[in-house]
Amino acid sequence: MSNANPTSEDAAANALNKRYEGLVALRTKAVKGKGAWYWAHFEPILIRNPDNNLPTSVKLKCTLCDSAxxxxxxxxxxxxxxxxxxxxxxSLMLKPISQLPPLSSPSSSQPNHRKRGSESQQTAGTSNSSPFGNEMSFLSPMPPVLSGGREDLRPLAQLEDSVKKLKSPKTLPIPVLSNKQVDRAFDLLADWFYESCGSVNFSSLEHPKFKAFLNHVGLPNALKSDFSCTRLDSKFVEARTESEARISDAAxxxxxxxxxxNKSCGNGDxxxxxxxxxxxxxxxxxxxxVCSNGGxxxxxxxxxxxxxxIRGVCGNNAQRxxxxxxxxxxSKALKNLELQNNWMVNISCQLQGFFSLIRNFIRELPLFRTxxxxxxxxxxxxxxxxxxxxCFHKFRSQGLEFTGFIRVLPSKYAISKNLSPFIAMLEDILNCSRILHLVVxxxxxxxxxxxDGAREVADTIQDVGFWNNLEAAHSLLKLIMAMSKEIEAERPFVGQCLPLWEELRGKVxxxxxxxxxxxxxxxxIIESRFEKNYHPAWSAAFILDPLNLVRDGSGKYLPPFKYLTNEQEKDVDKLVTRLVPVDEAHIALMELMKWRSEGLDPxxxxxxxxxxxxxxxxxxxxxxxxxxxxxWETCLKDFNSLGKVAVRLLFLHATSSGIKCDWSVTRWFCGQGHSRLDFERAQKLVFVAAQAKLERRGFSSAEEKDAELLGSMSGEDEMVNEVLALTSSM
Structure with a gap:
């Protein structure tokens, strides 16, 4: 009984091998013209057991669609x-030319199998209707041979369609739109065109395909002069009038x-x-x-x-x-303007302060240098x-966690220009840590x-301390970048600057x-950067903002003076006295003491x-x-002098970032050789586009939106690939 199973398996394997060899012989004869027509499209394949390499079955594989x-x-x-x-x-290959779908049909690449089946039946019975006679029947093993190959079938079908159209022309009805509908459509088109701001050129309005689209939907051709002059002037006047009205309403x-x-702007750019x-x-x-040179x-x-x-906004009343x-x-510009105009509070962008802190870490912290x-x-x-x-690619191809090349920082100087390559290098080294350990x-x-270099690198890769330091450096960068991203999204007020830096200290x-x-x-390094960015308005706004009031044991809500240093308390007094008239300085200080002791109604x-x-x-x-x-403007009217300072401080933003323009906009706006008329047109276009972005709070650039879209699409592709891989393995 012990030899029965091997004997039966060998017999089955021999039978499958003979069957396979017989089918191969049949196909060889058929290819030479001595067998059935269908062998030109079928190929015998032998399926083997991966464990013992014995054949398990014989299949026919379609050479046209790879089905088994x-x-x-x-x-x-x-x-x-x-x-x-x-x-x-x-079915597509053997269809008569008269029945091939035209090139303009979007559904031709996805045939309906049931419909194609009926069409193929008709073709077998009416093969004489084909320009190629009986050669197009299903008994023909190969399609007709044309001088251009298979690709000639589509142009030939197009030619036949053209002949049919000439014999019996059928014109599609063009929708008839009223003048009001046309004007509304062009208004919407103009809004999109202006908000694109440089991404779409005026010459695109004269593109033949764009004109064909307009005619197809029943619209007249868009005139370049209309969009670059008449409509642009109208949109600009509308946006400018509304902006000036809003500014004039504010005190x-x-x-x-x-x-x-701008990090992408170097000397001469x-x-x-x-x-x-x-x-x-x-x-x-x-x-x-305004356009300025970099550097x-x-x-x-x-x-x-x-x-x-400033003078262009408020005229002679600069105190607004x-x-x-x-x-x-x-630059000393902010400080000089503040010294010349004592009512002003000029501060540096908080977001740029955090970016500068990252650069300080990279340049000064020994951890980052190592x-x-x-x-x-x-x-x-x-x-x-x-x-x-x-060797690295060998392990990478085995499906380990790293799928790309290691990106290298161009130079240490590049860190000061752009942080992205540096962070990318750290992330690549971390992502391929397993591969690196296998490589060495x-x-x-x-x-x-x-x-010596290879030995040193091997020692580094096998050093646990190196990976701890690498993770620490990357973690610190991601920590500050996450806070920076939140600052950019939230656009905090000046009164939130001190809490932000305190939050940073706690996380670090x-x-x-x-x-x-x-x-x-x-x-x-943190304290050094804090001192460079610090402004007395941070402390004053922090104390005067009711949002930061702290409840004491008696139930009162009092300003948080205990969180300030002695120097910061003095900064509050100095700033308050500077922002009020000289004869009200002592009154403002008395009101500040009252605010410190009484606070706000709970x-x-x-x-x-x-x-x-x-x-x-x-x-x-x-x-x-x-x-x-x-x-301060309603409930705290008793604080007359201090209230004037508070209402002016508490709405001040601590970030300057807002609208991000594409590189094409900058190139077009700052292009050389523009005439005075072109420059005025560029000013109007940028104004209309920027104001529209502010209205809908869309501050990101087109490149960022494209990157997000492509990222989401790639995520969907990965999910589809995973599903296909799963189904194919079942």
Whole structure:
């Protein structure tokens, strides 16, 4: 009994091999013209057991669509799969030219099998109707041979369609639109065109396909002159009138200018600097854009541009502008304007402050210098040593967690320009950590370890301390970048600056405790950057904002003076006295003492600090951000002098970022050789587009939206691939 099973298995295997060889012989004869027609489209395949390599079955594979069938009855399989139109490629290939779908049909690439089956039946019975006679019947093993190959079938079908149209022309009815509908349609088209702002050129309006589209939907051709002159002037006047009305309604405002520190703008490059007016009620109004050269600009020039913008908004009444927030740090323009106009509070952008902190860490913290040097050595060895690179790709192709190449930082200087390549290098090294450990243990790597560089890299990869430091550096960067992203989205007020930095200190303390690192160097860099960015208005707004009031034991809601240092308390006094007339300085200080001891009515304090759930961010947010200012204007009228300071401080934003323009906009706006008329047209177009973005709060650029869209599409593709892989393995 022990030999029965092997004997039966061998017999079955021999039978399958003979069956397979017989089918191969039949197909060989058929290909030479001595057998059935369907063998030109079927190929015998032998399926083997992966465990013992014994054959398990014989299949027929369709060479047109790669489908597999049982080989028990090839004639029946040919009738079911080919003649009845189940195979999409065969049914399309053997269709008469008169029945081929035209090129313009979007559904031609996805045939209906049931419909194709009936059409194939008709073709077999009416083959004489084909231009190729009996050669197009199902008894023909191959399609007709044309000088251009199979691809000639579609042009030939197109030719026949054209002949039919000439014999019996059928014109599609063009919709008839009223003048009002046409005007409305062009208004919507103009809105989209202007908001695209440089991404779509005026010449695109004269593109033949665009004109054909307009004619197809019943619209007249869009005139370039209409969009570049008449409609643009109308949109600009409308947007400008509305902006000026909003500014004139406000008692005071803040100017935000962004673009001085454009990371992609180097020496000699052009930058687009945008000026936006922040109003007390939370509204933002676009004011103007100027083109400037990149690199270091003279402080006097920046100061002149800012002051010119202020005078352009408020004319001779410059005291309506109570402050400026800009992304320029090293320039003295902000400080000079503040010294010349004592009522102004000019601060640097909080977001740029956090970015500068990251650069300080990379340049000054020994941890980053060590990690950067070792990561560069690893990346350069893997990318530029051919034998090691082949070993790296061998393990990568086995489906380990890293699927790309190691990106290398162009130079250490590049970190100061753009942080993205540096973060990408750290992430790539972390993502391929398993592969790197396998590479240094491979025999091919050991063969080149005689070189000092390879031996050093191997020691680095096998060093636990290196990976701890790498994770620590990457974690610190992600921590600050996450806070920066939140700052950009939330656009905090000046009164929230001190809490933000305190939150940063707390998170960094948890960070160096987690990775067992020394806290001294990190805290020193944070305090140095804090002192460079600090403005006395941070402390004053923090004290005067009812949002920060703290309840004491008696139930009073009092300002949080205990969280300030002695120097910061003095800054509050100095700023309050500077922002009021000289004869009211002592009154303002007395009111400040009263505010310190009495605070705000508990009921109103709780109303100001009321929070509600925000479904977009998934966090609790202040229900009414304007309450802090409104309380001083309504409930705290006894604080006459101090109230004037409070209402001007509490609405000030701490960030200047807002509208992001595409590179094409900057190139077009700052292009050389423009005439005066072209420049005015560019100014109007940028104004209309920027104001529209502010209205709908769409601050991201087209590139970022495209990246998000492509990212979501790639995620969907990955999900589809996973499903297909799962179904194919079942």
């Amino acid at each position: 069938f049982s080989a028990s009855n090839p004639s029946r399989t040919a009738s079911e799969h080919l003649k009845r139109g189940t195979c999409p490629n065969f 005071f405002f803040q100017v935000a200018c962004d673009g001085w520190r 052009k930058c687009l600097v945008k000026f936006i007016v922040n109003l007390p009620n939370g509204t933002r109004v676009f004011q103007r854009a 270091r600009l003279p402080s006097q020039y920046v100061e002149e541009v800012m002051w010119e913008t 502008c109570v402050g400026i927030v800009a992304d320029k740090y090293k 990690v950067t040097d070792k990561c560069l050595k690893i990346a350069n060895l893997i990318n530029y040593q051919s034998q090691i690179r082949k 243990l491979d025999d091919s790597y050991k063969a080149v370890c005689l070189e 303390k948890e960070w160096y405790t987690k990775y067992n690192l020394a806290e001294g160097p990190v805290e020193k 009921l109103y304090a709780q109303a100001v600090q009321l929070k509600q759930w925000d479904a977009v961010t998934g966090k609790m947010k202040i229900a009414n951000p304007q309450s802090s200012r409104l309380v």
